[in-house]
Amino acid sequence: MARPDKRSDIVGAALQIIAEQGFHGAPMAMIADKAGVAAGTIYCYFESKDILIKELYREIEGKMLEALREDYQTERPIRERFLHLGTRLLKYFVAHPLDFKYMEQFHNSPYGAALRRGRFAKESNVSHLPYPELFELGVAQQVIKDLPEVVLFALAFGPMITLTRDHILGFIELDDPLIEKTIAACWDGIKR
Amino acid sequence: MARPDKRSDIVGAALQIIAEQGFHGAPMAMIADKAGVAAGTIYCYFESKDILIKELYREIEGKMLEALREDYQTERPIRERFLHLGTRLLKYFVAHPLDFKYMEQFHNSPYGAALRRGRFAKESNVSHLPYPELFELGVAQQVIKDLPEVVLFALAFGPMITLTRDHILGFIELDDPLIEKTIAACWDGIKR
DNA sequence: GCCCATTGAATGACCGTTCATTCAATATAA
DNA sequence: TTATATTGAATGAACGGTCATTCAATGGGC
Structure with a gap:
């Protein structure tokens, strides 16, 4: 067998x-x-293709969050924590292009829409990124711009997503130094 | 009839x-x-669904570029030109959510992949955004960070795309002041 | 009456899902 | 140990439904 x-x-x-x-x-x-x-x-x-698709999403999400949390130190300054998370995330995407592409497919589909709706309505027992807390704290400490969380999220994540896509398509070679420079630039976007 | x-x-x-x-x-x-x-x-x-889809894409792209170019003044400082283009683009998306959604569907599909491949290989007679020139100039004048064009593009565009999606999904209400603050933050990301 | 835009039923290809069947592995009996 | 029964994972042909596309029939305008 x-x-x-x-x-x-x-x-x-x-x-x-x-x-x-x-x-x-x-x-x-x-x-x-x-x-x-x-x-x-x-x-x-x-049971069905649907369930296979959702299960696969959960598996990838789990691996990603694990990679993010590794070595994450809650007691460090906001900026350093942000840089840590950002570089981790970008490096994970670069190391696992299929995972990234799968998540893109998922998010740009009815599955992703349902997920977002669920998250927004806070029905979510769904594992969350460590970002919201970090932004809230940063705003309170006046280190981060006083903008809605959603906007900060877009400023921080948008570039990573766009750039990862470009990397995978071969438009640019994302090595470690470039990843760090990019995340630093993202920080410039959200910092006060 | x-x-x-x-x-x-x-x-x-x-x-x-x-x-x-x-x-x-x-x-x-x-x-x-x-x-x-x-x-x-x-x-x-x-002739076919394929052709209908591609034609529709071209129509939308044309309208968008037209909106971008309106009132665009080549002789103003880099920063102001960037802010102009950014706010125009974001406002266009907000005013034409269907267009934005259509373009997202298009880009996240085999059509989009083909398009990108074509653009990269410069087979493109495709109308380009006014961005590449602007970035090149900004880097030369040392106003913009010395990063690859693709990275600057991601820093500037990524947030707009992510944020527009959130706006359309109703996670945030993008009014004019918020749009301007957001584009200003994007500028902080790419400026030196 | 002729032309041609329009119609919508018919066609054939594709796809997710089902289920009767197979058969290697394991359990049971002798 | 050997013969036989049982199990359930695995198979893949078949089914029902969907969809893009075609084309013979239709009827409005000139």
Whole structure:
């Protein structure tokens, strides 16, 4: 009976195909094929394509948050914490381009819309980024501009997302020094 | 025989449905229905769904660039020109949310990937934003950080895109003062 | 009466999902 | 130990539904 963990073969195949071709470019038959199983087998592990997609999202999100929290020190100055999180995030994206592409696909789809709505309505037991607290604190300490959280978020994240996409598309080579310069520039955008 | 310009009825219906539901949530039959024509009629004006989609993109891009260039004065200081373009762009997005959503759908799809590839390879006769020149000049005058054009682009555009999405989703109300504060913060990100 | 824009039912391709069937591995009986 | 029964993971052909596209029929304008 073939490979020991078909489940992760399936998840891996789904990640690769969906990241590269989008949800509609990833028929179950194709995922099954790449995973080396039959189409029906996927349904032994996942109730539906929908559930496979959401599960995969949760797995990636978990890994990302773990990477972010590693070495994160709550007692350091705001600026340093921001730089830490930013560089971590950008480095994670660069190291895991498929994860990034998958998350983009997810967010730019009905799944992402539902997620956002849930988060906004605070129905979310969803694991949150450490950012909101950091911004709130920074504003209170008058280190960060007094702008709505959503705006600060956009100023900090927007560039990372755009830039990661450019990196993956090969328009630029994001090495460590450039990542640090970029995150520093993001800080200039939000700092007072 | 019904309305004088079925073509623009079709384009309008396609814009609305695709912007709100994505390409796969916009069957030709549904577009036809909303436009008040039969499915077959669309093919009198557009060879295929593909071509309809690309044409619609070009129309929107044209309107956007026009809005950007309006009142744009090449002889003003770099900073003011940047603020002008930024606020114009953000205001255009806020005033035309369907256009913004459509462009997002387009960019996050195989169409967008093809477009980017084309632009990068400079095969493009495609109309360009006035940004590259502005950044180049700013760097030369030592007003803007000495970072690759792609990075500056991300620092300036990333926040606008993220924020527009949040505005459209209702997470924040982007009025004129807030738009100006935001663009000013973007400037802080790229200025020396 | 002729032309041509318009119509919408029909076509064929594609896709997610189902389920009857297979068969290697394991348990049970002798 | 050997023969037999049971299990359930895995399979993949088949189903039902959706969708872009086609084209023969229609009817309004000249």
